[in-house]
Amino acid sequence: MNIYVQAANQISIQQPLCESWLTEPVEHREPFVRAIDPDFRDYVSPVEGRRMGKLMKRALATSLKTLRECGIDQPDAIVTGTGLGSVESTEAFLLDLCQNGEQLLKPTHFMQSTHNTIGSLVAIQTKTHGYNATYSHGTISFESALADAYLQLRAGDIGNALVLGQDVTTERYFHLLELIDYVGNGMDGACGEASVAAMLMADASDEKTLCELAGVKLLHRPTTDDWQRALEQLGVLSDGALADDIVVMSGENGHPKNDELYGQWLSRFAPKNRVVSYKRWFGECFSASALGFYAAAHWIHANRARYVILLNIGREGSSAITLLKR
Amino acid sequence: MSSIVITGMGVVSAIGIGKRENLDSLRSMRGGVAPVHYLATEHRECMVGEVKLTNDEMRVRLGIAADEASVRTSLLGMLALDEALADAGLTADDLRQTAFVNGTTVGGMDMSEQHYLDFLSVADATSLKHDGAVNPIDYIRTHDCGASTDLIADHFGRFAMTTTISTACSSAANAFILGARLIASGEFSRVVVGGAESLSKFHLNGFNTLMILDQKPCRPMDATRAGLNLGEGAAYLVLESEASANARGAHIVGRLAGYGNACDAFHQTASSADGEGAFRAMRQALQRAGIEPSAIDYVNCHGTGTPNNDPSELEAMHRLFGDGKLPSFSSTKGFTGHTTSASGSIEAVFCLLAMQHGFVPANLNFSAPIEPWAVPIGQTVEKPLRYVLCNAFGFGGNDTAIVLEAGPQPATPSR
Numbered sequence: 001m002n003i004y005v006q007a008a009n010q011i012s013i014q015q016p017l018c019e020s021w022l023t024e025p026v027e028h029r030e031p032f033v034r035a036i037d038p039d040f041r042d043y044v045s046p047v048e049g050r051r052m053g054k055l056m057k058r059a060l061a062t063s064l065k066t067l068r069e070c071g072i073d074q075p076d077a078i079v080t081g082t083g084l085g086s087v088e089s090t091e092a093f094l095l096d097l098c099q100n101g102e103q104l105l106k107p108t109h110f111m112q113s114t115h116n117t118i119g120s121l122v123a124i125q126t127k128t129h130g131y132n133a134t135y136s137h138g139t140i141s142f143e144s145a146l147a148d149a150y151l152q153l154r155a156g157d158i159g160n161a162l163v164l165g166q167d168v169t170t171e172r173y174f175h176l177l178e179l180i181d182y183v184g185n186g187m188d189g190a191c192g193e194a195s196v197a198a199m200l201m202a203d204a205s206d207e208k209t210l211c212e213l214a215g216v217k218l219l220h221r222p223t224t225d226d227w228q229r230a231l232e233q234l235g236v237l238s239d240g241a242l243a244d245d246i247v248v249m250s251g252e253n254g255h256p257k258n259d260e261l262y263g264q265w266l267s268r269f270a271p272k273n274r275v276v277s278y279k280r281w282f283g284e285c286f287s288a289s290a291l292g293f294y295a296a297a298h299w300i301h302a303n304r305a306r307y308v309i310l311l312n313i314g315r316e317g318s319s320a321i322t323l324l325k326r
Numbered sequence: 327m328s329s330i331v332i333t334g335m336g337v338v339s340a341i342g343i344g345k346r347e348n349l350d351s352l353r354s355m356r357g358g359v360a361p362v363h364y365l366a367t368e369h370r371e372c373m374v375g376e377v378k379l380t381n382d383e384m385r386v387r388l389g390i391a392a393d394e395a396s397v398r399t400s401l402l403g404m405l406a407l408d409e410a411l412a413d414a415g416l417t418a419d420d421l422r423q424t425a426f427v428n429g430t431t432v433g434g435m436d437m438s439e440q441h442y443l444d445f446l447s448v449a450d451a452t453s454l455k456h457d458g459a460v461n462p463i464d465y466i467r468t469h470d471c472g473a474s475t476d477l478i479a480d481h482f483g484r485f486a487m488t489t490t491i492s493t494a495c496s497s498a499a500n501a502f503i504l505g506a507r508l509i510a511s512g513e514f515s516r517v518v519v520g521g522a523e524s525l526s527k528f529h530l531n532g533f534n535t536l537m538i539l540d541q542k543p544c545r546p547m548d549a550t551r552a553g554l555n556l557g558e559g560a561a562y563l564v565l566e567s568e569a570s571a572n573a574r575g576a577h578i579v580g581r582l583a584g585y586g587n588a589c590d591a592f593h594q595t596a597s598s599a600d601g602e603g604a605f606r607a608m609r610q611a612l613q614r615a616g617i618e619p620s621a622i623d624y625v626n627c628h629g630t631g632t633p634n635n636d637p638s639e640l641e642a643m644h645r646l647f648g649d650g651k652l653p654s655f656s657s658t659k660g661f662t663g664h665t666t667s668a669s670g671s672i673e674a675v676f677c678l679l680a681m682q683h684g685f686v687p688a689n690l691n692f693s694a695p696i697e698p699w700a701v702p703i704g705q706t707v708e709k710p711l712r713y714v715l716c717n718a719f720g721f722g723g724n725d726t727a728i729v730l731e732a733g734p735q736p737a738t739p740s741r
Binding site: 078082085095101102103110117121123127130135137138141144148155172177218 | 368445446590
């Protein structure tokens with residue numbers, strides 16, 4: 001059974017809910033950039049919107065646009081990846097707790113801090129009783145959600161799945177990530193934000209279909225042999241390296257410690273392949289690879305590549321590789 | 327559903343470190359809920375199910391160096407995973423062909439809440455003055471859910487893949503589902519699943535603001551219930567394809583016969599009155615197991631003891647099993663408190679212990695039924711069990727149920 005990416009939408013540091021980055025990308029020079037928000041009125045009423053954090057509004061906008069494009073009211077499954085959930089709410093509750101003690105706290109920020117409120121909100125708004133799960137595993141949160149949906153589609157248990165990759169970055173969290181030398185510190189790419197929704201469908205290819213999802217693998221502290229095995233299983237190796245016509249959508253971000261890992265991988269497995277570094281447009285965050293996935297799907301749909309490998313090497317050890325094809 | 331067996335398990339909770347202590351407590355009806363002792367909260371009167379070890383005591387047991395940053399969720403998880411791997415006869419070498427799917431929501435919040443103001447005030451990583459062996463800045467790295475999973479995993483070797491499910495109180499139960507799918511698809515022949523959660527001031531206060539904490543020992547499935555007691559702990563189970571278990575001659579503890587996941591799609595923190603999500607999750611689990619409701623010998627309820635959860639869950643059970651046909655049921659949260667993300671796997675281990683030893687664990691503190699429903703099992707009783715349904719429901723209406731089947735030689739009651 002083939003699995004297709006039927007639609008994919010984003011809110012990020014590029015123009016929201018459109019693909020203008022393909023031809024006119026927004027340039028960013030600052031180390032930390034917040035996403036460009038769309039007009040939410042098409043997706044959230046102003047009354048509801050006032051009670052929601054940025055992440056929730058963005059998740060609803062990308063989800064509802066994606067569902068509408070596919071003509072689906074209630075997906076069979078909603079699977080979310082988020083590294084930190086509604087970190088604005090978490091910070092508000094935590095700061096209140098640390099500064100004012102434990103007596104006068106308020107419930108709203110706590111409720112929204114729980115990571116699965118994103119997927120639940122989409123389910124509540126669309127009245128979807130189907131499978132609903134949330135993955136929170138650092139930089140492979142999105143691919144974890146993708147792998148879950150892919151397995152269910154392949155098994156024939158569901159016919160479609162809405163897969164989300166959702167993270168906001170706050171000024172405070174950016175400071176924390178700088179402290180541990182994860183972002184900033186002279187890296188030439190930006191730290192950004194990601195709200196991505198993608199609709200996967202089994203056996204439903206038509207002219208709107210963006211591409212096929214041909215496989216996704218999660219790896220933990222992979223050795224060169226582990227990578228080799230994963231690439232063999234995806235069927236993309238030719239004489240020990242990636243076949244020439246595969247484009248690598250790579251997670252290089254300009255940080256030396258990050259790019260060194262990619263450099264080693266690319267010289268070993270993709271010495272002759274075209275490499276596209278999507279983070280130069282979309283920046284870095286825990287759900288950045290969801291934007292890489294979105295970009296790869298539209299890259300293929302725009303006839304810029306026949307095969308794309310989305311490469312995600314985590315500095316903390318968790319890595320993922322995804323194969324998309326026309 | 328293709329046959330997925332369980333070849334090992336480990337558990338840490340308020341009623342004991344390891345299967346033996348937990349089993350003894352369940353059988354002798356010895357609960358672990360008490361006024362707060364270890365957590366540095368202002369709410370000293372709060373009733374909680376704490377694991378009776380300090381972080382330093384756990385570090386010593388696990389052989390973790392004083393200068394290594396770790397968080398309580400991970401320390402609890404390591405104790406449980408250590409037992410599960412040993413029980414399944416797995417060594418570090420075996421982990422290269424094994425996946426690890428962990429559920430947590432609190433992650434490293436226990437350390438973040440101690441050091442958050444430090445994080446915000448310092449300009450660079452080296453400028454923070456500290457007395458301990460660990461620079462508090464290191465706890466930024468251990469904060470997120472995935473980091474606490476990898477701390478647990480990496481203590482034992484190199485798993486082939488790790489990931490983290492964060493669906494609040496159904497996290498560990500959902501880990502069973504991904505584990506089963508990874509095995510059924512042929513991606514892995516063995517997956518360790520479960521969850522870990524420590525108490526934190528963050529979520530203790532969060533639940534407190536929602537006004538769903540009982541100041542007295544919780545009374546699940548009881549007319550006088552007034553809220554939940556939070557607990558902590560961890561449990562892991564080794565899921566394996568039957569072929570893989572047989573090939574290596576592993577002891578089969580039980581089977582994962584079915585699973586179901588559905589969303590209540592009603593409210594972020596409340597369950598619907600008709601228990602739609604719970605009903606769908608349980609029904610799916612039975613369908614996947616290929617059994618009728620009447621085949622279920624015992625239901626380990628989610629049964630938190632909140633005014634809202636218990637009648638919703640009972641209504642869902644009522645819809646599933648039919649009038650007057652509810653099987654034996656109890657909530658074990660009177661023993662452990664609500665261990666949130668870990669509850670799905672801790673209670674699955676309780677179910678397997680109950681099946682192995684032929685008993686139904688008591689619903690502690692029961693005095694009066696919630697009208698008009700049936701009465702939970704108030705005292706631990708001997709009973710042979712073949713099929714058990716184990717529920718775990720989370721905020722957001724993330725409802726999950728699994729069906730466990732006793733191992734190949736159902737134990738006769740022994741005591």
